[in-house]
Amino acid sequence: MDRARVSWAEARTALEGLPGGRGLNIAHEALDRHAAGPRAGHVAVRWLRRDGAVEHATYAELAQRTARVAGALRGLGVGPGDAVFTLLGRVPEQHLAALGAWRARAVYAPLYAAYGPEPVRERLHRGHGRALVTTLARYRRKVAPIRDQLPGLTHVLLVGTPDGDPPPGTAWFEELVDAAPAEAEIPATDPEAPAVLHFTSGTTGTPKGAVHVHDAVVAHHATAAAAFDLGPDDVFWCTADPGWVTGTSYGIIAPLTHGATSVVDEGDFDARRWWSVLAEQRVTVWYTSPTALRLLRRAGPDLLAGLDLSALRLVASVGEPLDPDLADWASTALGRPVHDTWWQTETGAIVIADQPGHERRPGSMGRPLPGFEVAVLARGPDGRAAVAEDGSVRAVDPGAAGELALRPGWPSMFRAYLGEPERYAACFAGGWYLTGDVVRRDADGWLWFVGRADDVITSAGHLIGPVEVERTLRQHPAVLDAGVVGVPDEVAGEVVTAFVVLRPGEAPTDELVLDVLAFARRHLGPAVAPRRIEVVGELPVTRSGKIVRRLLRARARGQPLGAHPTVEAP
Amino acid sequence: MTGPDDPRLAEARALLAQLLRRIAPEVDLDAVDPDAPIQEELELDSMDFLNLMAALHEATGIEVPERDYPHLGTVNGFVAYVAAASGG
Numbered sequence: 152m153d154r155a156r157v158s159w160a161e162a163r164t165a166l167e168g169l170p171g172g173r174g175l176n177i178a179h180e181a182l183d184r185h186a187a188g189p190r191a192g193h194v195a196v197r198w199l200r201r202d203g204a205v206e207h208a209t210y211a212e213l214a215q216r217t218a219r220v221a222g223a224l225r226g227l228g229v230g231p232g233d234a235v236f237t238l239l240g241r242v243p244e245q246h247l248a249a250l251g252a253w254r255a256r257a258v259y260a261p262l263y264a265a266y267g268p269e270p271v272r273e274r275l276h277r278g279h280g281r282a283l284v285t286t287l288a289r290y291r292r293k294v295a296p297i298r299d300q301l302p303g304l305t306h307v308l309l310v311g312t313p314d315g316d317p318p319p320g321t322a323w324f325e326e327l328v329d330a331a332p333a334e335a336e337i338p339a340t341d342p343e344a345p346a347v348l349h350f351t352s353g354t355t356g357t358p359k360g361a362v363h364v365h366d367a368v369v370a371h372h373a374t375a376a377a378a379f380d381l382g383p384d385d386v387f388w389c390t391a392d393p394g395w396v397t398g399t400s401y402g403i404i405a406p407l408t409h410g411a412t413s414v415v416d417e418g419d420f421d422a423r424r425w426w427s428v429l430a431e432q433r434v435t436v437w438y439t440s441p442t443a444l445r446l447l448r449r450a451g452p453d454l455l456a457g458l459d460l461s462a463l464r465l466v467a468s469v470g471e472p473l474d475p476d477l478a479d480w481a482s483t484a485l486g487r488p489v490h491d492t493w494w495q496t497e498t499g500a501i502v503i504a505d506q507p508g509h510e511r512r513p514g515s516m517g518r519p520l521p522g523f524e525v526a527v528l529a530r531g532p533d534g535r536a537a538v539a540e541d542g543s544v545r546a547v548d549p550g551a552a553g554e555l556a557l558r559p560g561w562p563s564m565f566r567a568y569l570g571e572p573e574r575y576a577a578c579f580a581g582g583w584y585l586t587g588d589v590v591r592r593d594a595d596g597w598l599w600f601v602g603r604a605d606d607v608i609t610s611a612g613h614l615i616g617p618v619e620v621e622r623t624l625r626q627h628p629a630v631l632d633a634g635v636v637g638v639p640d641e642v643a644g645e646v647v648t649a650f651v652v653l654r655p656g657e658a659p660t661d662e663l664v665l666d667v668l669a670f671a672r673r674h675l676g677p678a679v680a681p682r683r684i685e686v687v688g689e690l691p692v693t694r695s696g697k698i699v700r701r702l703l704r705a706r707a708r709g710q711p712l713g714a715h716p717t718v719e720a721p
Numbered sequence: 722m723t724g725p726d727d728p729r730l731a732e733a734r735a736l737l738a739q740l741l742r743r744i745a746p747e748v749d750l751d752a753v754d755p756d757a758p759i760q761e762e763l764e765l766d767s768m769d770f771l772n773l774m775a776a777l778h779e780a781t782g783i784e785v786p787e788r789d790y791p792h793l794g795t796v797n798g799f800v801a802y803v804a805a806a807s808g809g
Contacts, residue, residue, distance in 0.1 A: 267764075419760045419761075419767060420767040421790055421791060422788075424791070611766075611767070611768060642768065642771065646768070665742060666746070668746050672745060672747045672764070673747045676764065677745070677764060677766040677768070677769055682768065
């Protein structure tokens with residue numbers, strides 16, 4: 152523990168802090184200290200637009216533009232602690248909104264652009280969204296229909312070329328920012344002030360709003376150095392969706408704090424496009440996901456012919472376990488190993504990694520980065536770490552599977568689940584943060600991923616809470632009950648599969664199943680909605696009425712559910 | 722050559738509607754901009770698009786090589802590609 156403290160104290164010295172000892176602000180570390188120095192003219196971000204155009208901004212330009220965004224937010228009365236949401240793809244305004252919000256000491260809360268109206272409403276409501284930056288099309292489809300349920304959402308700013316009058320209750324982002332004064336000086340910022348809000352899904356109940364503070368930038372910076380050996384001459388491409396924590400910590404913050412150049416590609420996944428981005432942009436460090444690598448593998452090797460990937464020096468992966476087979480393929484195709492990294496929304500930064508320059512054990516997650524202390528804890532009957540009556544927990548022997556736990560105290564640890572202190576407290580036991588992931592640690596300290604300790608579904612790198620999907624399915628007029636599980640899939644890792652029980656009198660026709668599918672996609676969006684829906688007579692439940700998802704998973708793999716609902720002890 | 726009145730275009734469009742019905746049944750093809758990026762306009766994600774390619778192969782035998790995916794990136798692009806491929 153002492154060693155961990157020393158290393159975070161050391162890591163902090165790599166940053167500057169606000170001038171005059173006025174605290175720590177992510178935007179200063181990411182932009183202003185470079186804009187005021189020799190890197191002012193260095194390209195901070197290159198945006199590859201969908202149509203092939205390339206835009207870029209230097210550190211000085213990005214500092215100036217985001218100072219106006221901060222001015223615009225202040226003009227709207229959006230200030231310290233207010234949540235600025237985004238519902239955007241990989242467009243320049245994502246950086247502008249995030250960095251502008253931090254300059255104004257507001258909280259940046261990005262949402263997946265693929266969310267349907269229901270996940271958007273729920274998160275804006277629970278996150279007390281004050282302002283939302285989105286596109287006109289997304290506003291019309293996803294926000295306008297639910298706007299009356301969000302009285303706290305006072306400002307909606309629309310991205311895109313201003314075209315006449317915006318819809319009532321909205322304004323054009325560009326017009327507003329152009330007209331705003333530049334707030335060049337970032338006000339004093341408490342390192343413990345909230346900066347980022349990311350929603351994540353649990354097994355039960357509603358999505359959880361994990362709150363991160365400005366001090367998290369210490370971990371973003373240090374972990375990017377440790378896991379990627381990132382430096383100012385790098386061209387860094389993080390392919391994560393901006394709505395996911397990776398899109399913030401490494402898609403926006405870490406490459407900027409290192410003074411590197413980020414590449415942001417607006418286009419949808421397309422194998423040929425991705426390979427050519429790597430080659431043409433001379434990407435040196437690529438942070439991507441197993442799903443993306445599987446899609447590239449599927450596209451075949453001929454797309455790679457003739458491409459010059461000589462600039463690429465490091466490839467890292469996040470979001471799901473990197474299976475050895477895929478790692479082998481990628482290493483051969485790319486000519487360099489793929490380094491696995493493990494972390495989650497709550498940790499805010501990479502915790503465990505197969506670090507460059509260290510011994511590699513293919514199939515392993517790697518070892519904890521400096522500053523992190525981990526334990527592998529014995530589990531109880533519910534699959535989670537067993538907590539004794541006195542609150543203590545017990546570590547397993549090397550080689551045995553247990554719940555991965557982290558010693559609290561690293562700078563990017565989440566500080567709260569917004570408005571849910573009890574749920575937050577339940578994540579800790581015996582002096583450890585419990586991650587919900589099951590791992591083994593070998594005798595030499597390498598960690599090996601085993602699985603989730605709960606029923607959270609990981610599909611294409613997104614965490615999906617089954618309850619959120621079940622709740623929406625039950626709102627369909629013909630659906631009585633629903634049980635949702637993840638089923639293994641060769642591309643996405645897992646796909647969301649739903650079992651529904653129909654109301655009496657409803658016939659399980661093809662029409663009806665497709666209607667339920669349409670309903671789910673309309674409300675939840677494609678990233679969350681089930682890909683498969685199966686009608687069943689009954690769901691397997693425990694005596695206390697909990698769905699036994701283990702049996703649903705078995706059924707989805709082709710094993711029968713049985714004629715009667717299986718009753719298990721709760 | 723395919724012209725605006727080419728029956729193969731109408732057929733390809735009907736086929737797209739039929740395939741989407743099983744993947745994204747909420748989509749109303751008549752209500753979308755046929756020249757806008759298909760994934761964004763139809764709210765399809767990458768998995769949906771791959772499922773669409775697989776369904777196209779299953780229904781018609783047309784196997785679209787990965788390098789041609791960008792040609793199918795709009796409704797009109799999809800229709801033209803499929804019409805040309807099935808007319809060959």
